[in-house]
Amino acid sequence: MPLPTPETWSHGAHLLDSGLTRFALWAPDAFAVSVELGDGQSLPMLSQDDGWFVINTPCPPGTPYRYLIDGELLVPDPASRAQQGDVHGPSLVVDPNTYPWQFPDWQGRPWHEAVIHELHVGVLGGFAAVEKHLGRLADLGVTAIELMPIAQFPGDRNWGYDGVLPYAPQSSYGTPEQLKHLIDCAHGHGLMVILDVVYNHFGPDGNYLGRYAKGFFRHDQTTPWGDAIDFRRPQVRDFFIDNALMWLLEYRFDGLRFDAVHAIEDPGFLKQMAARIRQQVDSPRHVWLNLENELNQAHLLEEGFDAQWNDDGHNALHVLLTGETEAYYSDFAEQPTAKLARCLSEGFIYQGERNRHGEPRGEPSAHLPPNAFVLFLQNHDQIGNRAFGERLTRLCSPEALRAATTLLLLSPMTPLLFMGDESGAEEPFLFFTSHHGELAEAVREGRRAEFKHFAVFADAEQRERIPDPNAETTFSASRPSVAADDAPWPTLYRTLLSLRHQHLTEHLSGSRSLGAEVLASGALYARWQLNDGSVLRIDLNLSDSPVSTRLPHPRHRLFDSRLAPADSPVDSQPPFSALVSLTPAGDDA
Template sequence: MPLRTLETWPHGATMLDAEHTRFALWAPDAFSVSVELQEGASVAMLPQADGWFVVELPCLAGTRYRYNIDGKRDVPDPASRAQALDVHGWSLVVDPLAYQWRHEHWQGRPWHQAVIYELHVGALGGYSQVEKHLPRLAELGVTAIELMPLAQFPGERNWGYDGVLPYAPHATYGSGEQLKQLIDRAHELGLAVILDVVYNHFGPDGNYLGQYAKGFFREDVHTPWGAGIDFDRREVRDFFLDNALMWLLEYRFDGLRLDAVHAIDNPQFLKELAHRVRQQVDPARHVWLVLENEFNQANLLEEDFDAQWNDDGHNALHVLLTGETDAYYRDFAEDPTAKLARCLSEGFVYQGHPTRHGHARGERSGHLPPSAFVLFLQNHDQIGNRALGERLHQLCSPEALRAATTLLLMSPMIPLMFMGDEVNASEPFLFFTDHHGELAEAVREGRRNEFSEFAAFQDPERRERIPDPNAESTFHQSTPTFTENPHTELYRQLLRLRQRHIVPHLPGSMALGAQVLGPGAVSARWRLGNGEVLQIDLNLSQATFKHPVGSHLLFASDTDHALLTPFCARVSLTPGDTSSSVGEHS
């Protein structure tokens, strides 16, 4: 990989050779900027056009530095590649070429092979501890791990969505070299590695950009986290575009999942990011780009991005499995079976339909392939955004969960599971942070007030029992125990069937429709790329249905294969079928 230059990588400290480093900071509101080195040297940076300050110095990898603005305040490098301690302290010069890759010829995996396992590095003990889980996951049938955000955040514990230094992997998880070793080992085992990145906001503590680069933000645009980021500015766009390229080129991640891009609300930036990645990554590599997007913008999935997390599918299944209709589940309370059928046949449920707030949401998605949608029964949000962090197996019957898991792992959509799903982990996954003082109190109260919409927590006294995000015990409770059981064997069995009968034929597959059999029961069909028709019959009700199964039964979660019995699922294949629909769906 060639060394970066100022023209191609403008932000931060770039090693020009083993002994020299270029420092560059965009500080349009500063009169003067200097580099402060921990051993005591202070070197003025040279002002350049458009608000840039630059200087080249004899400087080795590992040097601690920071910037001084106008002789008044010291700040970390916003593009720091590593921090010595925390978000407020010294940044470190990093040599991106120091790690010797053992599997540098790894080219990734095609997207249709993805079976994704989302995990939190901190909850599992850091990079070296995550590495110990990789053989187990590969044997289970997982083909990719997805790491929740790693960007340096304040304190030692955090989900990662409060990051303020997006170029710096969080120091308490291990070194950058250990992160590369984790990725290297994953590639050795045939596992792709995806990183969750947050480009829609900065966390509430440790972001100094507004003190010397007010133009980074738009005061006329407000998000849940404060002023919006101004993606119309070239310097701002490059800050995030180059960050994406750093993870993909230097760390050799196999893909990125972009968090909550509806809060970015700038499709042109998103398209530019996708185009820049496709241009600069070796065309022989398989690199995945995945969105989380409340707007359900199907147009972004036509060429630019591989897939989107399908919250609609999760929400419809959750209502059917648990009966919960609080808060955002209200949008799925009316006829959830028809909504699930629409999801299975067209991808999104909301395709311009009005939500509970009366606003139209989404775009038509029926023309997209099933692999454009990532389906899940749980993820960090859907467990952790519960007040008590309960997991799905604690909210529905084992039979219903078995049936829903069958749909998850055998549908042509891309399956995602959250750490612990495969063993029905009993531990919760709670929302945790490590803030202090007034900010800690605000986060604590804000967390509890979030649940005032939920019937179970309308009583203020009950809300007081919601775990304090800043308590260290809240973090420690969120580490799952991995003890194999029959549910694990279900995952193993289904993923073997998926790998053998479905994955090879996913390219070119298309939905043929989904039929509502009755409340809680659907039958969905897809034509695979080899012409075979995949049929999944799912019954999440107490009724029994007579419905024909395909000619070759792959799996049934109940022993009575002739009938679709309560809380069961059947998966079957039929040789080439020219029919285009199996019934009406809403």
Template sequence: MHRHGAHLLDATSARFALWAPDARHVNVVLEGQAPFELTPQEDGWFAGTVPCTAGQHYRYQIDNDLTVADPASRYQPGGVTGPSAIVDTQAYHWQHPYPNRPWHTAVIQEVHVGVLGGYRGVGEQLERLAKLGITAIELMPLGQFPGNRNWGYDGVLPFAAQHSYGTPDELRALVDKAHGLGISVMVDVVYNHFGPDGNFLHEYAGAFFNEAKKTPWGAAIDFRQPAVREFFIQNALMWLQDYRIDGLRLDAVHAIDSPDFLKELAERIRNETQGDRQVWLVLENEHNQAFLLEEHFDAQWNDDGHNALHVLLTDETEGYYADYKDAPTQQLARCLSEGFVFQGQANRHGEPRGEPSGHLRPSAFVLFLQNHDQIGNRALGERLTRLAPPAALRAATGLLLLSPMIPLLFMGDEQGSRAPFLFFTDFHDELADAVREGRRGEFAHFAAFSNPETREKIPDPNALGTFQASNPAGQDVIAGWPGLYQQLLELRHRLIVPHLPGTLSLGCSVLADKAVSARWRLGNGQELRIDLNLGKHPVAVELPGPSMRLFDSGDTTHPDSSLAAHSCVVSLIPTASETP
């Protein structure tokens, strides 16, 4: 199988390969030079060795007519519509080894590179995050998208790291700096669709798509095609090998509808990154397919856990929160005990969702109070710092950072930021109008935006101010929040993380409305217990003694026979042999 794109063979030549089954002729056009015709190969490929050097710009010319960027371009210095650049992937001199952190040690901070000022801007945050106790950052998608600002999920050239964030070597420098501080780096990759502007695959590789299957973004990507599967597998390996990325989060794999591809992807990654290297593979998957977590992938984002917690914290039940409006406390208890809430039960649309997950280890689930989706998909981008009582949010943070599940934070959480994170793009003309009106139309069925006047207040995704407002830095924060996170993460790393391997759930009971008590047997035999009350009134419960208490977010004077309102009590109960 050919390698997609242009790859230097030596200082004076590169191998070019393009899968273009609908084309008759394909030329490589290097700037300032005559076209070089690639040789037709089997199965729709065109390939050839071309004299060139690193840094040269090129395009593909299809049938002496259409001129396009390389779909596997490694760099687009002039943006998605400009020429591709030949990149020497071996030129960077790495200073630090891989952190090689085992998965159970992960404490992840999701960040948007553009909002934080590009690769260099993210690099400036690393020392602070390391001191706080963050062990990994997860970069929202980097694949080249139209314009200079975007969430990243409208990427059209997935091999090219977004030019407005910096150069490929500046991305490598960011990863290198993170590794020097012991921080692993993940990248969010989008293999379920391409963005609406700048993708020309339909013109010369129609077989890339299966027109018989539709997704929210149009025709589904056709993973039956070997060249298509190879395109995305090579992309995954590029991040892991050329940029020394430590892990991938696969966006919305429920839209891929090809579990055999996901298995092949994981197997190829494991086989080609063997040795002592730790590579993390994490899914976003609305189908809650537990079988993918049994051996192929390390974990899945647990939307069920977030959704139940969000309803308990805010009492909101519109949109997808409708699935959690009737029994959120019981659903949270099931999440803490078994992982998924939906394990085959019908959702609000009457469709069965999920598979049994109680046999999976707690670290197979990534728990979060919010992320880019859960904030940015709101009309006004409000964080929980504006939606939930501070004491209740503090209690939920205790659960997040001290449970055996893997915690995920969103940038600004640790500062108590009250700044919004809005949906933003950089489209123009008709597409910009369509995105703006489509965005406002999404919320027409929400009570707060049921009339056109209120919908007009939803920020325009294409306005520069929408992007600028999404930076979490600033003075609008909850006081004391960094200290809370530092305290909890110090406890996690010292007393919980070393004993997470072998952890088993001992169940979770409902104490009252909005109150639960969860227990786990850690790998060293100790019992971890978390009592959580997100309600407004104390709840009667016999708590473990003060000497076993790691954290109490409520009134420390309350009796051990009750759980204060809006509080979290975390206890570590020693084994029988440790008990005096």
């Protein structure tokens, strides 16, 4: 059978209509490559133009295989669809079309309905175990779950950002079929499923690309994880774009969250990837593309991407809730109330202003809709990057947290909660890995060194108290408790999300900010006009003193965050409270 032209090749092992399997490896620095099958066969691959090695051969699904580079190095397929164990072991040939979808007509949900619940699959026990939480989350009012990265990483415990085989679901979480069953089951509950993907670096253990495909990396540019990935090369671009399409088309994920795209040096890659995705996903289907981007590049949210995680909003709220101002919170230490007001009215806080390093950051964002910004009180980073992984339940008063949660769930911005938030969990979420040997020691010491600039950890003995990322107890301690449905925190979340879906959701598309005003330190109000002309107003007071203000008429009151409101004030805002009002169009009272 003749080999295809290079532009039709894709990375990895693919079953062909002829019954053969095509193995394709981009290895421009190799002289010879063979595919080594589990039955002992060694099949030389044919060298092609531009560094490709390709062979078409009979090979059924489930066959283990590895590539032998120059007769001396056995490596897994960098585009492996599944691993027989760890990242160093054999890859497996996978048939992507065998899973019997139970909800094949699922088209997703529009973005304005998004209420996102971020979770870690491993902490919850694997793909099958996550399914047990779907009904509870749907009943709560969540409309999407977001999985932290699941690409195959070394060991069996990891946040997922050390992945080295981006096409292969982590084997300790379950099989590709179990992952599809989880997604299928979520769709049955009306839940979208988003996947966090890491296209800015590979993990430190199990990535062999530098041996036979040095062109995958730029040696003239570095990232916090090493040499930058070279997105100028079409083979590299296709490797990641095809990966995104695999998750969306084969696994039927409903969206992707792209990790730390500020570390992707090629500005054209993101736009090309978004365009390819939009071209290949049928138009009736809703697919969400979200960014994490410290550069606050607002223009990307008009060029194929739906929204960005708004760290600015979180950081301002965190300063107001906890009083913490060290490290990156120092950028929000001055006038945090005014900064939060800017977030609520314009999206980003930093829109070109200089940060603590003296560097300009961000682009103007006031023209974007409120739901282009994903707001959160906590996420995996903001909890897990703390030395002891403390949640807000341990850092601020319950009354203040109730008020901030009210703002989160009833503002027109897209709300994201982290697993455990809805239960008021007090268990930490710690940074964990399962590295071994010298790498484990380097990670342990590197983790502790991260905190030496914090006053409380200036002493080396104090840093020794920071949990060892490689200890299994660090992982097990990060499992959040699940509160009873009628407990206070689930009741609050259910009440707020019911109000959101009943009164706000259908009117959020096309909503716009009417501005925000600071009333006092810790106190402000923000207003938005919804698409039916009604006006949503949220009055927030995170201080311990009442604040004089003129509130909307009590008949327009939608929610009061106080546990036992004794009155309906109209001329002052109680301490540690959020008051939400919805005034119909034409009613100025």
